[in-house]
Amino acid sequence: MRLIQAGDLAMLVAEKSKPFILRLQPGKELQTHRGSIRHDDLIGIAWGSQVKSHLDARFLILEPTLRDLLLRIRRRSQIIFPKDIGYILLRLSIGPGTTVIEAGTGSGSLTTALAWSVGREGKVISYDRREDMTDLARSNLERVGLENRVVLHTRDIEEGFDEQDVEALFLDLPRPHLYLSQVIEALRSGGNFGAVLPTTNQVSQLLAELEAHPFALVDVCEISLRFYKPIPARLRPVDRMVAHTGYLVFARKILPASEEEPESNHSPYLEPSE
Amino acid sequence: MRLIQAGDLAMLVAEKSKPFILRLQPGKELQTHRGSIRHDDLIGIAWGSQVKSHLDARFLILEPTLRDLLLRIRRRSQIIFPKDIGYILLRLSIGPGTTVIEAGTGSGSLTTALAWSVGREGKVISYDRREDMTDLARSNLERVGLENRVVLHTRDIEEGFDEQDVEALFLDLPRPHLYLSQVIEALRSGGNFGAVLPTTNQVSQLLAELEAHPFALVDVCEISLRFYKPIPARLRPVDRMVAHTGYLVFARKILPASEEEPESNHSPYLEPSE
Amino acid sequence: MRLIQAGDLAMLVAEKSKPFILRLQPGKELQTHRGSIRHDDLIGIAWGSQVKSHLDARFLILEPTLRDLLLRIRRRSQIIFPKDIGYILLRLSIGPGTTVIEAGTGSGSLTTALAWSVGREGKVISYDRREDMTDLARSNLERVGLENRVVLHTRDIEEGFDEQDVEALFLDLPRPHLYLSQVIEALRSGGNFGAVLPTTNQVSQLLAELEAHPFALVDVCEISLRFYKPIPARLRPVDRMVAHTGYLVFARKILPASEEEPESNHSPYLEPSE
């Protein structure tokens, strides 16, 4: 039986309410619209326990998953959602030890997931030209204890990236098509490029620029996530769902083909059957 | 410029053809329907280069991503697909250092992704009652160099798992609802449970059993992935797509509520807005 | 130029507001939260005109389409939605002159669409055991002038249908699997059967009963409708959408196979490629 300790990151969940994520500190108290809970009443009990607020509302105490952290991030911008992040990590081949660049940082949801995945030996370098975003992301990373794996730059990537030869690079910017020369400089040959874009017009623009640069295996996709009401005798999808978060674009940086063999590098090699 | 070395795992991609994934060894040769390529002609050149077979067909040489490895796994059973695996990893909170149980092993696609994600400090324990499956998965793991992170058991999980207090446990079996007592024994309190199931009937059965055991935050979802033809001036989805791989079920193991407060632990706490 | 006349059914649409559908009558007035509009100010102007309320809010005046009528029906139950109704009409082969049975009537959305489609020479017979529903549907039909094409029965269909040899029969009831004998009695040989059901459990039950009765070409489907923000330079899907209305089940009533050739009539003949 693992007991909750001071300093642990905990998630408190009440019925029909958004979960609270907090770092437990002796002497502190969580205030909710269903009553307050003293951290001291949580420290020392078992994970998975149920506790009551002073108003007798029941809360379940759990360690937040990576998905919980991403959904509850403090945000001042549109975040990238778990359904997309999970797939991005696989497509960019992010894992323990990876070095990856991201721009822009935004509120830091993808930053958090990248930092989580690369482990202590990996490195995430994240650029945003707005200092308020870099600050927000830093605070979000510190809250979950991942700040040591991330280098935050407050800078316009028009000036280029400081790094070279990185394994993967992801752009979450309104006009990624403007920065492909900078991407080429920073990404190693064969490296993984990705981007997320809300509109079809932006996707078309990025595709056109990817054709004009040494990239191959370009593809575009979108991911839908539909939840079901988890009632065994009346199983059915929920009534409403998210219709769109963004289109995902992926490509591999390649060495330019020699002059006598033009224009074959941009074509999709095979229709995806995934 | 990173050069390809003997012993590297490489992916060769030709136009309109499935990619080949191979471990490079001096003296060996890859045979394809578009001609053969000598490994020695690849060793020493740069990643992202284009090479030609003896029949003059052009191949691009890249490091396979985790998704490439999963799609090209040698299989003797239905595999779990990257779109689902990416989300499963986030929901089960798999990352460097995690210990996770999986059953059944099958061809080892999820096993591979788990091993990749937990890093050198993590551990994947995988059960399958069919020895041919355990053997196939082992060979697939060895091919990509991840076998050291995985313990493979050839055994029916009806007898229970050897491990206790694991952080996460995933079932990919036809009748997961039969094994929840075993899951409860192996999973730590607060731990993450997941399952994938092809039919709605199986989902209903599992949901009913989850209600009868100490689980909370149960939810069910399905993920769709739609690709687009990546042509800037004629952007549109591809003609056909995968309609279904499986339903995903997730839950948290909790401590049983005390007797005087029954049956509140199975209810969904809030409709998901993800 | 067609001018609006007293007695016309009109739809008034203001920006970011649900449309109003009303029958124009001299001397009357429409009250809205954006001000009132006198019917007399609409009678005599052209369809497609824009008018102003006494609070200076602009309204567009149009003839409602069938879809507008369906979406704005006064309802006391879940209605069937246009995306599903359009496909149901094609699958049941409803057109001018068709005779079709429906149960239950509910608020009358499908009833309205059936009545619209069968024309003056067709006939819709609709059953509901709740008189408040039959009354509501009648009032909805009268409002759009289609009541003459519909026979409304307030009765439990357990007792059977009054009609025989009808071309098509549609069930929108919680337990349609209980009434297949009655369906067989009323539907002509070769006739089209359909049903809509919210849960997977209900679909399984109905499929099992369809196998036990003389039906063939059984299939099940669901339809999704996703809207886009109609902005040329920023084309993208809307943020949220309806995730589920119901599963549609279709089948053809056939003559029972002779005894020596059992059980071939329930199998799907070919996977749909539509």
Place this chain on the structure above:
Amino acid sequence: MRLIQAGDLAMLVAEKSKPFILRLQPGKELQTHRGSIRHDDLIGIAWGSQVKSHLDARFLILEPTLRDLLLRIRRRSQIIFPKDIGYILLRLSIGPGTTVIEAGTGSGSLTTALAWSVGREGKVISYDRREDMTDLARSNLERVGLENRVVLHTRDIEEGFDEQDVEALFLDLPRPHLYLSQVIEALRSGGNFGAVLPTTNQVSQLLAELEAHPFALVDVCEISLRFYKPIPARLRPVDRMVAHTGYLVFARKILPASEEEPESNHSPYLEPSE
């Protein structure tokens, strides 16, 4: 019991095979890869019967539904699919007595559905600049006995439509945005406009032109249809589905707003909740 008569349009369905649709004529014979069937053996038996070919393969004989006719149309171009046609009919408010223009005719699938729906009192006027298409559509219409409700024009619509004041107008052309002046001439004020387009770029172009012309209530959507394997104890979606047929665009023609109140007519009035 309705018996099959000479001259009837019949559909013959064998297991795991596409259906055959044919007009029954005494003395004729249907040749299939599962053996031949004499029309005379069908005439006089009941609809919904099962018959055998000379090779002992079993066929079910049914009246084709409108959807069956549309899916089995002889085609020399991409057709519009039933899932889209059902919704188009509702959005354009097509019913008994409607007059509607369509361009281009193509193979005539939408033409067939429009002709079916408008009944004997309605009228479909269809334009295509390719005579081979007009001929194919005419032959398809004659086959199902709907040719009297359709006027086929072989002409480029750049020159305009012959008709005026029609209730609805649908474009299935690569560049509908070029013809909105012609549409405005032919469509009555308040009338329903629709178009189908395969790519997002075409949709953006059409939306831009709709903004520049007197249209309102513009919206864009796409419809997905997913089939399930109809097996009661193992209910699940089929493995693969159609990912895309086309985007649907709808709008109402309105009277131009007076000069002092510009640009409000093109905005969407409310996010669709259908």
